[in-house]
Amino acid sequence: MAARTSRSPRRSEALSRERIIEAAIDLLDTTGETGLTFRALTERLATGPGAIYWHVANKDELLAAATDAIVTAALSREPADPSATPRARIHAVALGLFDAIDEHVWLATQLAVQMSRDPSGALAPRLFEALGRQISALGVPEAAWFTATSALMNYILGAAGQNATNGRxxxxxxxxxxxxxxxxxxxxxxxxxxxxxxxxxxxxxxxxDREQFLDGLELVLSGIVAVHPAG
Known part of the structure; x- marks a missing residue:
């Protein structure tokens, strides 16, 4: 009699961390943070809680992972022109975040929570890197990189979050x-x-709202390069 083939690899693939995070984002979008529970996840994924806990320890980790996934996708936007200027690349990052926050109503709050709770974690450095490289490419002196990038990031997240709040x-x-x-x-x-x-x-x-957001972004960028000219 042939030995029975184990089904665990197929189950593992079906219940990967990525699939769990995807289901969590769907729940957050439809029911909000209060609706994201491990019980709701098990029902949506048609599995037991143990399979989920194998990949994610608790709700805080799940919220952090969902936030990170959305931000990673938003930051992956690239201008169509490979020779795009630093300003155009900043626009692409800003619009990616603006649209993500507008689409996922829970994201603005989680961005603030995650960066406050763990400023040394992956989220804040990822945002800082995406914007800071372009601030550097604009010719802003190195001594002003931190202040300029902070001001830019605060505008983008603040204005996008306020827009999402107004819409809701x-x-x-x-x-x-x-x-x-x-x-x-x-x-x-x-x-x-x-x-x-x-x-x-x-x-x-x-x-x-979108045009106003971009106009404000240009005001911030123009101020940065005016106060900190290249060279």
Whole structure:
């Protein structure tokens, strides 16, 4: 009688760490952080908890891995032109992160949590490296690399996170309706106390979040190169 072939290699492949992280991201996207439990994962993956614990020790590790996977994919964006300038490469990184945070509503919070909890871990250095290399390529003096890269990273993550938060908290069924209601409220403010806010209310009404993000990015980059010119 022939010996029975073990099925463990097939199970191991089906329940790889990558597959578990993929399922965790799906759960985070659909149910939020509170919905990410090992019980929900076992149901989604049709397996037992032991198979998951073999690859991931706990929920914190799973959240860190999911965050890392999304960021790695976002940073893999490359400009279509291989001779793209450092500025264009910074745009690609920034838009990759902006779109990732916009698509995965839990990501902004986890980025802040992960970098605060473990600043020496892989996440912060990976973001710093992706942006810092291009800051260097812009000709910014080495003494200003840390400050310039920090300011750039803080803008990208802060603005992208705020955009995602605004999108989630809007009570109107569409973004234009939400912006219109806010702009109208601004226009009705006291003209003596809020002359500037009233003046820009119509710009708020018609703005595109992505274009505004890129305009802000250019302001930051222009400031960096103006304050720290090459050479």
């Amino acid at each position: 908290s809007a009570v109107h069924p569409s973004r234009p309706d939400f912006l219109d209601s806010v702009a109208t409220a601004w226009e009705n403010l006291d003209p003596e106390d809020y002359p500037f806010t009233r003046a820009v209310a119509d710009q708020l009404r018609g703005h595109d």
